[in-house]
Amino acid sequence: EDQVTQSPEALRLQEGESSSLNCSYTVSGLRGLFWYRQDPGKGPEFLFTLYSAGEEKEKERLKATLTKKESFLHITAPKPEDSATYLCAVQRGRDDKIIFGKGTRLHILP
Amino acid sequence: KAGVTQTPRYLIKTRGQQVTLSCSPISGHRSVSWYQQTPGQGLQFLFEYFSETQRNKGNFPGRFSGRQFSNSRSEMNVSTLELGDSALYLCASSLGLAGGSMDEQFFGPGTRLTVL
Numbered sequence: 173e174d175q176v177t178q179s180p181e182a183l184r185l186q187e188g189e190s191s192s193l194n195c196s197y198t199v200s201g202l203r204g205l206f207w208y209r210q211d212p213g214k215g216p217e218f219l220f221t222l223y224s225a226g227e228e229k230e231k232e233r234l235k236a237t238l239t240k241k242e243s244f245l246h247i248t249a250p251k252p253e254d255s256a257t258y259l260c261a262v263q264r265g266r267d268d269k270i271i272f273g274k275g276t277r278l279h280i281l282p
Numbered sequence: 283k284a285g286v287t288q289t290p291r292y293l294i295k296t297r298g299q300q301v302t303l304s305c306s307p308i309s310g311h312r313s314v315s316w317y318q319q320t321p322g323q324g325l326q327f328l329f330e331y332f333s334e335t336q337r338n339k340g341n342f343p344g345r346f347s348g349r350q351f352s353n354s355r356s357e358m359n360v361s362t363l364e365l366g367d368s369a370l371y372l373c374a375s376s377l378g379l380a381g382g383s384m385d386e387q388f389f390g391p392g393t394r395l396t397v398l
Contacts, residue, residue, distance in 0.1 A: 206387075215286070215372050215389030216325070259325065268338050270315075274324035 174199040178260050178273035186281050188249050193258055193276045196242040201265025205243050207236050208259040210275070216259055219245075250280045284308065286375050286390035294396045300361040303393045305373030307354050313337070313378030314356040315387065316348060319370040328371075331356055332378045360395075368397045 176197045185191055197205070204223045208216035220229045222238040229236050233254065235246040245258055261272040287306045295301050307314050315338075316328040327340040331350035348358045354375075360367055374387040 208389075213391070215374070215391050218386045218388065221386065261325070269340065270327045272317075272325035272327070 174264060174271055176260055176262055176271050176273035178276050180276060182277040184279045184281060185250055187251055190248045190250070192247070193245040193278070194242060195260030195273055197262045199262050199264050199271065203263040203265045203268065205238055206261040207245055208261070210257045210259055252280045252282045254278065255280045286373060286388050288373050288390040288393050290393060291391065292394045294398060295363050296398050297363055297365060299363050300359065301363060301395060303358045303371055305356045305390060307375030308388055311375035311377055312354055313376045314350055314354065315374045316358050317372040317374065319372055328358070363397045365397050368395060370394050
């Protein structure tokens, strides 16, 4: 069964303490992988789309990477405003269905 | 430009009733997708509409339906509400590039539905 698993479920870091969030997936024919950020009471905000293994994308303190089995969202020197839930989703190639992981709740302490 | 808007923002219904939620996409966007978000299941894909046609569908019962109008606005309907339908319903719009939903999706703030 196709699925997306994110780990850890929750992560608390000190401001400036870099870390990585993991998104592992099993899907038949990956069309692409998305990363989103969601703040409480709001809809998800698009961050990145990755299409093929080896691809990397960066935006401010965030860097997303993709392998054939997983993706990492690296957060460098995070600030309190980076606190949010980070969601990973994959799009299945055979029918374009999108499958979301349950997210990682990130809390950055000042 | 204006973002994705959803109405109403909050809704309380009782079991057995039906509900209609509305989504207005970003101007120029032709694809609208609907998602259900719950603490236990996370975000689950309901369906996607493109140019007034359902292009993709998730694994939800037939009580969940939708439609899209010629101006790309979309509505989602849930009939015979159950307690388990309580959730945040999110709408996302995108340009709707050929072949699916791989282009960037912009989400609305959601409609919080509570079923009593």
